[in-house]
Amino acid sequence: MGDANTAVHSTARQPSPQSDLSILSHITGPEAVSSIDASLAPSSTPDTSQADTSSVNSDAPKANNEQSALQRRQSTRTRAVVATYNDKELAGTRLHTPRKYLKGAAASSKPQSPASLHPPPTTPAAVESADNGGQLGNDAVETETVETTTIEIEERKETSAPTPESEEPELAAQRRASSRRRATIATYNDKENAGTRIHTPTKYIDGTYIRKSLSDGLPGQTPLAGSESVGRSSSTKRPQSSLRKSYTADQLEQDSVGDVLGKNSPASGQRDPKRAAGKGSQGPRAIFLASSKRKNAASRKHVGEGHGDSDDSDSDISFARVKSSTKKSPVKRGSAHGKRPVKRQRIIEPSPETDLDSARITEIKEGPWRKPWLNAGKFHNTGQDDFVGRLSAVIGHKPKKATEADREQQNPLFPMPMFSMAEKLDLYPKKKLPEHKRPFEPFQLPFEVFSPLPREIKVKDWRDLKRNEYKGEDAQETRARAKEQRKQARQMEASKCNCIDKCDRDNCFNAVLFFECDDSSCNVGRHCGNRQFTDLRKRQQDDRGLWHNKYNIGVEVMETPNRGHGVRAMRTFNKDQIVIEYIGEIITQQESDRRVREVYKDHKCFYLMNFYDKLIIDGFRGNIARFVNHSCNPNCRMEKWTVNGEVRMALFADRYIMTGEELTWHYNFE
Ligand SMILES: C[S@@+](CC[C@H](N)C(=O)[O-])C[C@H]1O[C@@H](n2cnc3c(N)ncnc32)[C@H](O)[C@@H]1O
Structure with missing residues (x-):
């Protein structure tokens, strides 16, 4: 036993260009083994071959074991191939089984002539072996090959998944031969069984999709003509899974409903595949194989073939016909993987209770999807199809008649309220209504609903000033006087407020006198509540001295209809919160009069304001606060x-103050 294995191993290790099967086919007996060993062993290792030969010869008296030993040797090699094949199948990776394994299986199932497989021996030992073995060797090879095939089938039975007891070995061999088709149908069936047919890629749904359930019976049905797989022999015909049927549109054109119900119906007597699976008959067994994991091995129908096979009599058939199939079939023949996905179409399947003749064939609604607009509610009747609204359009603008292209390009989303209300406000009137008959009063959309982006408005002759500047002929004197006053104020012994947690505007001693708290006049700290100029500086300028954008500042210049420029809030402000500092040039009264007389004589707007100590602050060269207009009902006030x-x-x-509101204050003209 051990010697025989050694001999086989030594043979297998030879660098022979021949295949393994050719080596095995020349083995006819102990002599042949020894001759092959001698002929194929390297010349540098004669002792090994002699040892092998002697060891085999030493086992010659055990004649009963020789034949079985040879079979074991041959079947060992065959089994090695089969074992790999079965391992892949068991591991669920059968789809990725290299082709060579499938070929090996096919080769083993079809015995070939050894003469056609092997060239005549060339070495002297091999010639001697051929002369001695002669015909006997060929006969033995045929016998051995048949035996090898039998062993292979048995081995497959042992290592593969359990099959129904009624399944014949021949059937199993046929199933192996078409494993590639099996892979295709397996994917198709998995999609169906998982209930995800709706999400099945369109390549699996070829135009028309016909589904047969298992709940209704159709006696007298026969397999559909031409439903067999292309290139398959009658011996390899297998019933297709009853879980699904795929008909091409062409086939539907050829076959009327009656044809499908009668002629193309599956033969009567077939039962539910799941129930029939365990009975052992040919049909149920095949159906069983097609409706389980193993079923995929039995069903070898290509998805792309798209023909319905025979089916159960217990079937409820519902049909759907592609409306455009009369013109051109959407189904492309050939491999499913090579298809271009067809556009998914909605299929209406009638209920089983409806009349079969009238309801089983339904037409698929085609055409682009249209948004179903509301027919009631606030935004209904907005005329989306005909209304092309733009904010730039104003009263008197004639609305453009929407074209077909406009309707196609229209946004299917809910209409923006400004467009809807613009129409309701009669901004785009087809027929001008008197104001009292208009359905709605004009209103302004809140800034949160429709807030325009900040727009940078360039104002002529205005340059933003960051700090107050002393200007004019007396500027040097004025600046020195102001500096002296600040120095005296800092040297004074500050009287601190009595606030504990917060400096309230109405209770803090400093706040009441319009003095901003600092560390020398307040014990509360930085966030006492009465340090708003400091807060404003922090809001506008970071620690590095860089000025923030207008969102941080919170205001921006705007244009008013009749008051020139104005200022609006870009954020909310609480009551008594500082909005913006009024910055400009600090001039004397004489300088102010001169400017009014000489510089601003042609100006319509003036930005002069009393400051302190008979000084004037001129905002012509100032910051954005100069654009704040006057109002008798202001939302702001100016404080010093x-x-x-x-x-x-x-x-x-x-x-x-809400975001978007225009800022105003009372000028208090004298
Ligand atoms: C400090 S400026 C305000 C900014 C000015 N609207 C502009 O465009 O520069 C003051 C001037 O604005 C105009 N103004 C301000 N409030 C107004 C109002 N409520 N009605 C009409 N004009 C106003 C007046 O001409 C006034 O002299």
Whole structure:
């Protein structure tokens, strides 16, 4: 036993160009083994071959075991191939089985003539072996080959998944031969069984899809003509799984409903595949194989073939016909993998209760999807199909008649409220209504609903100023005087407020006198609540001294209909919160008069304001606060504060201010 294995191993290790099967086919007996060993062994290792031969010869008296030993040797090699094949199948990776394994299986199932497989021996030992073995060797090879095939089938039975007891070995061999088709149908069936047919790629849904359930019976049905797989012999015909049927559109054109129900119906007597699977008959067994994991091995139908095979009599058939199939079939023949996916179409399947003749064939609704607009509610009847609204359009603008291209390009989303209300406000009137008959009163959309992006408006002759500057002929004197006043104020012994947690505007001693708290006049700290100029600076400028954008500042210049420029809030402000400091040039009264007389004589707007100590602050060269208009019902007020000994003016919110509101204050003209 051990010697025989050694001999086989030594043979297998030879660098022979011949295949393994050719080596085995020349083995006819102990002599042949020894001759092959001698002929194929390397010349550098004569002792090994002699040892092998002697060892085989030493086992010659055990004649009963020789034949079985040879079979074991041959079947060992065959089994090695089969074992690999079965391992892949068991591991669920059968789809990726290399082709060579499938070929090996096919080769073993079809015995070939050894003469056609092997060239005549060329070495002297081989010639001697051929002379001695002669015909006997060929006969033995045929016998051995047949035996090898039998062993292979048995081995497959042992290592593969359990098959129904009624399944014949021949059937199993046929199933192996068409394993590639099996792979295709397996994917198709898995999609169906998982209930995900709706999400099945369109390549699996070829135009028309016909589904047969297992709940209804159709006696007298026969297999559909031409439903067999192309290239398959009658011996390899297998019933297709009853879980699904795929008909081509062409086939539907040829076959009427009656044909399908009668002629193309599956033969009567077939039962539910799951129930029939265990009975052992040919049909149920095949159906069983097609409806389980193993079923995929039995069903070898290509998805792309798209023909319905015979089916159970217990079937409920519902049909759907592609409306456009009369013109051109959407189904492309050939491999499913090579198809271009067809456009998914909605299929209406009638209920089983409806009349079969009238309801089993339904037409598929085609055409682009259209949004179903509301027919009631606030935004209904907005005329989406005919209304092409734009905010740039104003009263008097004639609405453009929507074209077909406009309707196609229209956004299917819900209409924006400004467009809808613009129409309702009669901004685009087809027939001008008097104001009292208009359905809605004009209103302004809240800034949160429709907030335009900040727009940078270039104002002529205006340059943003960051700090107050002393200007004019007396500027040097004025600046020195202001510096002296700040110095005296800092040297004074500060009287600290009595606030504990927060410096309230109405209770803090400093706040009541319009003095901003600092560390020398307040014990609360940085966030006492009465350090708004400091807060404003932090809001506008970071620690590195860089100025923030207008979102941080919170205001921006706007254009008003009749008051020139104005200022609007870009954020919300609480009551008594500082909005913006009024910054400009600090001039004397004489300088102010001169400017009004000489410089601003042609100007319509003036930005001069009393400051302190008979000084004037001119905002012509100032910051954005100069654009704040006057209002008798303002939302802001102008206040003058002393900050660290310096007098400064700022605009404070007189109430809560919404984002987008225009800022106004009362000028208090004298
Ligand atoms: C400090 S400026 C305000 C900014 C000015 N609207 C502009 O475009 O530069 C003051 C001037 O604005 C105009 N103004 C401000 N409030 C107004 C109002 N409520 N009605 C009409 N004009 C106003 C007046 O011409 C006034 O002299």
